[in-house]
Amino acid sequence: MKSRTNNPEAMRGRVLDVAAEAFQSRGYHSTSTHDIVREAGITGGALHHHFPTKKSIALAVIRERVAQAVEDAWIDPVQSARTAAEGIQAAFANITNELDERGRVRGCPLNNLALELSAVDPDFQSAVQNVFDGWRAAITEKLRTDKSAGLTAIADPEETATFVVAAYSGAMALAKASQTSAPLKSCARQLATILRATGANASRARKR
Amino acid sequence: MKSRTNNPEAMRGRVLDVAAEAFQSRGYHSTSTHDIVREAGITGGALHHHFPTKKSIALAVIRERVAQAVEDAWIDPVQSARTAAEGIQAAFANITNELDERGRVRGCPLNNLALELSAVDPDFQSAVQNVFDGWRAAITEKLRTDKSAGLTAIADPEETATFVVAAYSGAMALAKASQTSAPLKSCARQLATILRATGANASRARKR
Amino acid sequence: MKSRTNNPEAMRGRVLDVAAEAFQSRGYHSTSTHDIVREAGITGGALHHHFPTKKSIALAVIRERVAQAVEDAWIDPVQSARTAAEGIQAAFANITNELDERGRVRGCPLNNLALELSAVDPDFQSAVQNVFDGWRAAITEKLRTDKSAGLTAIADPEETATFVVAAYSGAMALAKASQTSAPLKSCARQLATILRATGANASRARKR
Amino acid sequence: MKSRTNNPEAMRGRVLDVAAEAFQSRGYHSTSTHDIVREAGITGGALHHHFPTKKSIALAVIRERVAQAVEDAWIDPVQSARTAAEGIQAAFANITNELDERGRVRGCPLNNLALELSAVDPDFQSAVQNVFDGWRAAITEKLRTDKSAGLTAIADPEETATFVVAAYSGAMALAKASQTSAPLKSCARQLATILRATGANASRARKR
């Protein structure tokens, strides 16, 4: 008879950690519930107790782990930066650094799951969309309140935020496909130029 | 015994058509070989004769169908457009129109497979990368040879091309997640502004 | 939903019984896992729970059923017989009788699997060898401790034991090929003569 | 378009060579017709032209290759030897030498197929039995006509021949299971002693 440590919170957390990791590395469909059971060192029964279906695991991963990852990697840096442009650059820089250290590009956890699951099920779709919305909202807000030179002139902060998220998402997709951080670096530079240029234009416009 | 007419090309083509459609709509892992057999109206033996493994189907789909789709939707419009900016806008416009007519956003076939398969297998990864490379190369070339006002001043056409591809890819990911064409429209507008702005800057720079 | 009673041991045993029977009658490769599922009256899931692979079934059959059969048919009779020669004759006699009653010669379960699987996989090979070793060891031991007239003079009990096992195995192979018990009877007689002769020789030798 | 060399005899022979080799190494059921096609460098259609079914290949292998192998390894040496005992020892010696050089024990081609196929199909069974019968007949004949000292006294040459074949077959089975030539050497020694002893007994008997 094996010993057992009743600690539901810890077990739930371990499951989510393992599942988040597996979903990002191998994808949702390529990860079996048995993989999670094995890697988390638990039993099928325990998994079922906390998550009755595989779908419920994925939803929890999106809501509790992926959303957190987006917050850590994007929302916090952007909010705490001096300007929106700096926040965006910081986010890119941090992610690129991590990538170069790791050596392998697993892609953006949100985009990976978004592409794989959005078409599968409306529950997945809306869960994913919520995270995207929070992400865009944070950037939008920063763009709106950014009092740095000229950026106030940005016509549509929401659209710009969408654009930033899209550029990053696509850059990460290219990075994953090429297994290089180069596309991310390129896009970071392009975005930097654009945001500066926009500001410059705007300030120039105002000066006249 | 029924009569039979050998027509390997047609059968192969039908398999690829069905598989390309299924992989885009439901994804690679959510499509079973039996689905393909059923939808293509063939037998398991015939499928195995032409494609011994599911992976070989996906590789052929990427190389022969997805690459073609990218060519039709991006490379041809860009090459035949007057300017790079116009070509890019045309590509966005066509795709967005199709999306709005269809009502459902299935995502970019290349990005869907890229995100799902790049991490799975190096063969997939390089097949996907080849298509991305062709795509970027076409835009790069157009940017380089574009004699329209000021755009010759683009510092790094390759990087700009990467950025365009990334922005589109990410925009389509957002569109899929939100099941709306709005992100695509936003990003198209942003890109238009940027390319125009860049040109404006450049011409301004030259005037001085 | 039907009610269910968990009884893992019984289910495992039923699987092994069915598999042992099928492997002996039709061979390992000619028995499908579905055959086992059907004949044991279980489900695929249950089979997979107890035996994740077909190989694991065969290994269990060898270790838990074939080894037992060898013990019943050879080791026990030899050990409990008065002399080695008598034990060997008893084993032959019992097996031949069973054969004649059954009418059909399915061969020695150990040799059947040995010939079919030894070259396939080292795990099979060593599992089979273990049973052979136990078989030979029992005969060796009996020959060594046999105080009956003259047999103590057997130069190399181990080699003689090997010879007995080989003669039986080959005789059963001939019996299977001819679907007759005749080869077994012939070999039993030959072995009887030899063991007696050896004893006679030995005792004659000692008398001198 | 590939060139083609019409040479039915050669193709048939190549198929049988490849099949014989594969059947001995891996067994009948573990060898697919596609394996044969690939290893023989032919096409499925060509195989089907010469051998309409897999069974027909096996029957031809038994009748044309395995029978020949038994003739080369046993019948010829026994017939051309001075005495039966010497012929048997020569056969054992040759086979054991080959085994030691090869390093891997694949078993007796006849016994391998006999054990795997005798129970499957009566056609296989009788084909195998024919080869066994020829083998035993050759030894029987030699034992009968052997004018060497004492061996004429062998009571039942046919039974003795059966015994020799059985001992060899079983020894090879043990050799395959242990992947050692040791069992063959042991049994050869035992048989040598027996045949000599029998001769000695007989001549002793006659002397009195």
Place this chain on the structure above:
DNA sequence: ACATACGGGACAGCCCGTTACT
């Protein structure tokens, strides 16, 4: 709360044969 046993049904891949075609 957790563990083991089990249900059914799919999964990708492969099998042996046959038929159309050169």
Place this chain on the structure above:
DNA sequence: AGTAACGGGCTGTCCCGTATGT
């Protein structure tokens, strides 16, 4: 004589979910 396309069906494995047991 020989080639390539094709037909069905089956293989071992694995899947996710649930029920029973502690």
